[in-house]
Amino acid sequence: MNREEAPGKSPEEMYIQQKVRVLLMLKKMGSNLTPNEEAFLRNYAGVVHSQMSQLPQHPIDQGAEDVVMAFSRSETEDRRQ
Amino acid sequence: MMAMQMGEQEGPRKVMDWQQTYYSSDSGIQSGATTVRSDDGMTEYSKKYTITTTVAQNPAEVESQFALTRAQRVRAAMFPETVMEGTAILSTQTDPAQMTNVQKLAEPSQMLKTAIVHLINYQDDAEMATRAVPELTKLLNDDDPVVVNKAAQIVNQLTRKEASRRALMQSPQMVAAVVRAMQNTGDMETARATASILHNLSHQREGLLAIFKSGGIPALVRMLSSPMDSVLFYAITTLHNLLLHQEGAKMAVRLADGLQRMVPLLKKSNPKFLAITTDCLQLLSYGNQESKLIILANGGPEGLVQIMRNYNYEKLLWTTSRVLKVLSVCPSNKPAIVDAGGMQALGKHLTGSSQRLMQNCLWTLRNLSDAATKQEGLDSLLQVLVGLLSSDDMHMLTCATGVLSNLTCNNARNKSLVTRGNGVEALIHAILRASEKEDVVEPAVCALRHLTSRHPDAEIAQNAVRDHYGIPAIIKLLGQPYYWPVIKAAVGLVRNLALCPANQAPLRDAGAIPRLVNLLLKAHQDAQKHGSSSQQTYQDGVRMEEIVEGCTGALHIMARDPVNRVDIASMDTIPLFVQLLYSPVDNVKRVAAGVLCELAVEKQCANAIESEGAAAPLMELLHSSNEGIATYAAAVLFRISEDKNADYRKRVSVELTHSLFKHDPAAWDMAHNTVQMEGGYADEGEPGFYGYPEGMPMHPIDPDMVDEYPMNMQYDGMPGQQYTEPY
Numbered sequence: 001m002n003r004e005e006a007p008g009k010s011p012e013e014m015y016i017q018q019k020v021r022v023l024l025m026l027k028k029m030g031s032n033l034t035p036n037e038e039a040f041l042r043n044y045a046g047v048v049h050s051q052m053s054q055l056p057q058h059p060i061d062q063g064a065e066d067v068v069m070a071f072s073r074s075e076t077e078d079r080r081q
Numbered sequence: 082m083m084a085m086q087m088g089e090q091e092g093p094r095k096v097m098d099w100q101q102t103y104y105s106s107d108s109g110i111q112s113g114a115t116t117v118r119s120d121d122g123m124t125e126y127s128k129k130y131t132i133t134t135t136v137a138q139n140p141a142e143v144e145s146q147f148a149l150t151r152a153q154r155v156r157a158a159m160f161p162e163t164v165m166e167g168t169a170i171l172s173t174q175t176d177p178a179q180m181t182n183v184q185k186l187a188e189p190s191q192m193l194k195t196a197i198v199h200l201i202n203y204q205d206d207a208e209m210a211t212r213a214v215p216e217l218t219k220l221l222n223d224d225d226p227v228v229v230n231k232a233a234q235i236v237n238q239l240t241r242k243e244a245s246r247r248a249l250m251q252s253p254q255m256v257a258a259v260v261r262a263m264q265n266t267g268d269m270e271t272a273r274a275t276a277s278i279l280h281n282l283s284h285q286r287e288g289l290l291a292i293f294k295s296g297g298i299p300a301l302v303r304m305l306s307s308p309m310d311s312v313l314f315y316a317i318t319t320l321h322n323l324l325l326h327q328e329g330a331k332m333a334v335r336l337a338d339g340l341q342r343m344v345p346l347l348k349k350s351n352p353k354f355l356a357i358t359t360d361c362l363q364l365l366s367y368g369n370q371e372s373k374l375i376i377l378a379n380g381g382p383e384g385l386v387q388i389m390r391n392y393n394y395e396k397l398l399w400t401t402s403r404v405l406k407v408l409s410v411c412p413s414n415k416p417a418i419v420d421a422g423g424m425q426a427l428g429k430h431l432t433g434s435s436q437r438l439m440q441n442c443l444w445t446l447r448n449l450s451d452a453a454t455k456q457e458g459l460d461s462l463l464q465v466l467v468g469l470l471s472s473d474d475m476h477m478l479t480c481a482t483g484v485l486s487n488l489t490c491n492n493a494r495n496k497s498l499v500t501r502g503n504g505v506e507a508l509i510h511a512i513l514r515a516s517e518k519e520d521v522v523e524p525a526v527c528a529l530r531h532l533t534s535r536h537p538d539a540e541i542a543q544n545a546v547r548d549h550y551g552i553p554a555i556i557k558l559l560g561q562p563y564y565w566p567v568i569k570a571a572v573g574l575v576r577n578l579a580l581c582p583a584n585q586a587p588l589r590d591a592g593a594i595p596r597l598v599n600l601l602l603k604a605h606q607d608a609q610k611h612g613s614s615s616q617q618t619y620q621d622g623v624r625m626e627e628i629v630e631g632c633t634g635a636l637h638i639m640a641r642d643p644v645n646r647v648d649i650a651s652m653d654t655i656p657l658f659v660q661l662l663y664s665p666v667d668n669v670k671r672v673a674a675g676v677l678c679e680l681a682v683e684k685q686c687a688n689a690i691e692s693e694g695a696a697a698p699l700m701e702l703l704h705s706s707n708e709g710i711a712t713y714a715a716a717v718l719f720r721i722s723e724d725k726n727a728d729y730r731k732r733v734s735v736e737l738t739h740s741l742f743k744h745d746p747a748a749w750d751m752a753h754n755t756v757q758m759e760g761g762y763a764d765e766g767e768p769g770f771y772g773y774p775e776g777m778p779m780h781p782i783d784p785d786m787v788d789e790y791p792m793n794m795q796y797d798g799m800p801g802q803q804y805t806e807p808y
Contacts, residue, residue, distance in 0.1 A: 015734040019719060022737075025712040026678070030580070032641055034682050036723065056708065064573050064631065066490040066531050069524060071483055072410040072448035 020047045024055060151183065158187040159194055203244040210245035214252045221258035226271065229262050233274035240281035249278075250288040257295040264300045269309055276304055276315035283322040289330075293323065298333040305342040314354060317346070321357050324364040331365055340365055340375045347384030352394035359385070359400040366407050373411040382408065382417040389426040395435050402427070402441035409448035419453045428462035431469065443469075443480035450487035459488060463498050470507035478511055479520045486524035486531065493536035500538045505529065505545035513554055519564050526558065526570040533577035543581035546574075552584065556591040559600060565623035568600065572631035576638050585642035594645060597632045598652045604628035605657065626666055633661060633672040640679035649676075650686045655693055662698040667707050674702060674713035681720035691721045703736050 009017075023037050033041070041048050154173075157164050174181050220232035236259065239245040249255050256279075263275035279297060282288030292298070297319075304316035320339070323330040334340075339361075346358050362381070366372040376382075385408075388401045405423065408414040427442040427449075446462075453459070466488075469481040485504070489496050499505075508525045515521035529551070532542040546552060555578075558571040575593055578584045604625040619625075636654070639645045658680075661673035677695065680686040695717065702714035718733045 011731060011734060015730065018715070018734055018737045022712055022715040022719060025708070026716050029709060029712065030641075031675075031678060031716070032682070034720070037719075063534050063576060063634065066535070067527075068451040068454060068487050068490050069483065069527065070451050071487075072412075072415065072451070 016044055017047055017051065020044055020051050021054075024048065024051055028055060154183045155186070155190075158183050159190045161191075206242050206244035207248050210239055210248035213239075214248060214255050218252065218255045218258045221255075221262050226266065226268055229266065230268055230271045230274070233259070233262060233271050233278070237274045237278050237281070240278050246281060246285070247287070250282050250285065250291045253291060253295060256282070256291040256297070260292070260295045260297045260300045264303060269312075272304070272307065273309060273311050273315070276301075276312045276319070280315040280319045283319040286326065289323055289327040292319070293327050293330060293333070298323065298330060298339075299337040302334065302337040302339045302342055305339075305346065310351075310354075313346070313349075317343075317354065317357050317361065321361050321364075324361055331369075334361075334365060335369075335372060340372055341379055344376055344379035344381050344384060347381070347388065352392055352397045355388060355392070356394070356397040356400050359388070359397065359404050363400065363404045363407055366404065370411065373408055373414055376404075376408065377411070377414050377417055382414060382423065383421045386418065386421040386423045386426045389430065390422070395438060398430060399435065399438045399441065402430070402438055402445060406441055406445045406448070409445045415449055415452040419449055419456060422458075423449060424453050424456055424462060425458055428459070428465060431462075431465045440476060443477060443484075447480045447483045450484045451490075454487060454490050454492055456488075457494075459495065460498055463488060463495060463504075464502055467499060467502050467504045467507050470504075470511045473514070475515060475518055475521065478515055479518070479524075482508070482511060482521050482524040482528060486528040489528050489531040491531075491535075496532050496536040496542075497538045499528075500532050500536075500542045500545070505532060505542050505551070506549045508532075509546065509549050509551040509554060512551075512558075516554075516557075519567055522558065523564075523566050523570055526555070526567060526574055529555075530570055530574040530577060533574060534580070539577070540581060543578055543584060546578055547581075547584050547587055552578070552587045553591045556588070556593050556596060559593070559596040563620075565621040565628065569623050569627055569631055572597065572600070572628070572635050576631070576635035579635065579638035579641070582642070585639065585645060588639065589642070589645055589648065594636070594639065594648050595652065597635050597639075598649070598654055600628060601632035601636070601654075601657070604632065605661075626664075626669065629661070629664075630666065630669045630672055633658070633669065633676055637672050637676035637679060640676050643683075646680055646683055646686070650680055650683065650689070655680065655686065655689050659690065659693040659695045659698070662695065662702065667705075667710065670702060670705070671707060671709045671713065674699070674710055674717060678713040678716045678720070681717050687721050687723075690717065696721065700733075700736050 020041065023033055023041055026033060174184065217232050217236055220228050221236070223229055223232070236249065236255070240249060259275050259278050263272060263279070266272050266275070279292055279301065282292060292301075301316045301320050301323075304312050305320075307313055307316070320330075320334060324334060343358055343361055343365075347355065349355060349358075362376060366376055381404075385401050385405055389398060389405070392398060405418060405427070408418060424446060427446050430438050430442045433439065463485070466481045466485050469477055470485075472478055472481070485499065485508070489499055508529050512522055512525045515525075529542070529546065533539055533546065546555070555571055555574055558567055559575075575588065575597070579588060607620075608625040608629060636649055640649055655677070658673045658677050661669050662677075664670055664673070677690055681690055699714045699718050702710050703718075705711045705714070715733075715737060722729050722733055
């Protein structure tokens with residue numbers, strides 16, 4: 001594969017960025033991190049800092065959407081009183 | 082008559098003689114004394130004869146009394162008006178406890194006499210009317226409006242009495258003449274009289290038929306535009322009677338544009354008039370979609386809602402609520418009623434004393450509720466509905482839970498209001514009380530599901546379910562007999578409840594995990610049986626794929642708890658979760674990757690996941706445009722590869738680099754919203770996570786680049802690469 005390396009970004013650094021990114025997203029989605037993962041983020045606090053602003057701002061809703069129930073399918077029989 | 086001419090008499094003797102003659106005595110039967118007083122008629126007597134007779138005074142009188150025969154007593158009993166005032170009629174009653182035959186017959190025979198008199202009059206009236214009809218008909222058809230007016234007045238009078246009314250309605254020419262006169266007149270009085278005639282005729286079947294056959298309906302509909310209230314009243318009432326009792330009337334009223342004329346009448350202010358008008362609208366629109374649309378087009382919803390808002394007359398509120406109920410099943414009328422404030426107006430009548438009104442309002446609210454999720458100002462309605470949840474009436478519960486379920490759908494404000502208004506507790510109690518009734522349980526569980534997510538007070542609701550002992554009741558719903566809509570709702574609720582750490586142990590203790598796993602297995606097997614996703618399996622209207630997604634999603638959140646994690650893995654679920662990574666449905670992929678991500682925290686589980694060959698599908702999922710899927714997939718791979726060699730980790734990294742896992746927020750949002758992607762490549766060398774300018778189009782992966790790195794563990798990595806960070 002012919003791929004130019006981004007200036008200053010070794011594969012190692014890219015890996016770190018990607019992992020930081022993934023872990024931050026995980027947290028945003030409500031998952032817990034392992035102790036090792038928390039330690040990893042502490043180690044790369046600088047990368048964490050720069051990645052935080054890059055995260056998508058919209059909330060990442062995961063549960064099933066609220067859905068209306070359609071009750072008015074047919075007229076109920078009407079007894080004239 | 083004879084008595085009247087007697088005038089003043091010299092004494093009792095002459096009167097007694099008269100009495101004898103009048104009563105034309107038969108052989109006498111001695112009688113006791115009973116005074117019969119006459120109050121009715123025959124005032125001539127009371128004027129001229131004031132003789133009182135008592136038994137004791139005059140021996141001669143007593144003797145004459147005793148000479149009265151039975152016939153005389155009978156006549157006196159039947160025709161008391163013929164008895165002179167003050168006359169004492171001696172009866173033969175010897176035992177005070179036992180009436181004589183004459184006494185027993187007195188009342189019935191008087192009734193009979195009255196009936197005969199009426200018949201005689203009836204006959205007179207009927208004959209007279211019959212003779213007059215042709216002449217009156219001619220006069221009604223006259224060119225002279227004064228003549229028409231007079232004739233109309235007379236006919237109106239005649240229709241007030243039953244006998245003459247019958248004669249009139251039996252003449253089609255007469256009825257047609259009335260209809261014509263009513264339509265053509267410019268005179269108010271004539272209009273009123275003719276409308277009154279038709280109104281009077283409309284109380285009998287024969288009259289209704291006569292009106293119907295004479296083209297009365299179009300004429301009456303025209304009269305609905307009259308400026309005279311009395312004409313309006315006659316017209317609407319007559320039309321009402323026709324709609325109620327005359328076959329073909331509904332069609333005729335519709336054809337005569339009756340609806341278009343009636344709806345504007347909703348602005349009138351007489352409650353009784355409005356009650357009849359709304360009842361007409363109900364009769365015309367029930368089961369008739371076109372009529373409902375005409376009512377809508379003429380401002381019906383606004384007019385009807387106004388009535389609900391402004392009046393207190395129960396009958397009017399009831400008839401109006403019935404029209405709204407009919408309109409509330411029409412998809413076009415629904416939003417119009419809601420926009421006119423229908424929810425709020427109907428909600429005003431849920432706490433009164435009229436059961437029938439309350440029930441109609443509830444059914445209508447339920448029908449409307451799915452169109453009202455964005456309505457504001459429903460605070461008091463929501464409060465009342467929560468209150469109704471304590472009812473034992475199943476109809477009321479069905480409606481209250483249904484409305485609450487819809488109004489809490491995607492509406493954070495309503496969710497908060499209901500949560501803070503003790504809605505959670507009330508819903509749980511409703512579920513417990515109506516556990517056999519799916520029509521109550523399903524919406525109640527849906528409402529709880531709405532309350533436990535996506536609003537600032539969701540956590541309060543999640544805790545409240547536990548605090549009010551709701552967890553065991555909800556887990557029970559996951560058991561047999563399976564009613565899938567309830568199960569689907571309950572599974573979603575369990576998932577939300579598990580978001581609250583304090584609920585994890587109670588959920589586990591109530592047996593959530595085995596139930597969820599069993600449901601998942603069953604649903605997955607059912608879905609597999611039917612092959613491709615194009616042949617989706619429905620049970621009770623629920624797709625088994627939805628159950629698969631829901632159960633896996635619930636297990637995903639429950640797996641955040643370490644004890645639950647172990648339990649879930651111990652039920653041999655990992656192979657199934659890995660299989661679900663291949664699902665064509667994004668949501669299923671996401672929850673499967675999510676639960677594996679949680680399970681992978683445990684080293685043992687991570688190994689098991691790897692052994693199941695999860696790496697391959699996970700690598701694929703790194704390319705997903707769904708951010709959740711890609712994140713979970715990456716996380717699982719990271720967790721699997723924690724103790725792997727550098728080559729493996731690099732492989733993961735490279736895959737991530739080549740993925741569409743862009744960090745640029747705008748591009749991310751575009752991917753999230755599944756915008757169509759254009760061809761071309763991303764700039765090479767750009768890192769996977771940042772650096773793309775705004776608006777950079779998303780590019781698909783060049784398949785050649787993917788194939789360059791075979792998807793297997795025997796990857797021969799680049800020598801010399803060292804990763805210095807500790808793992």
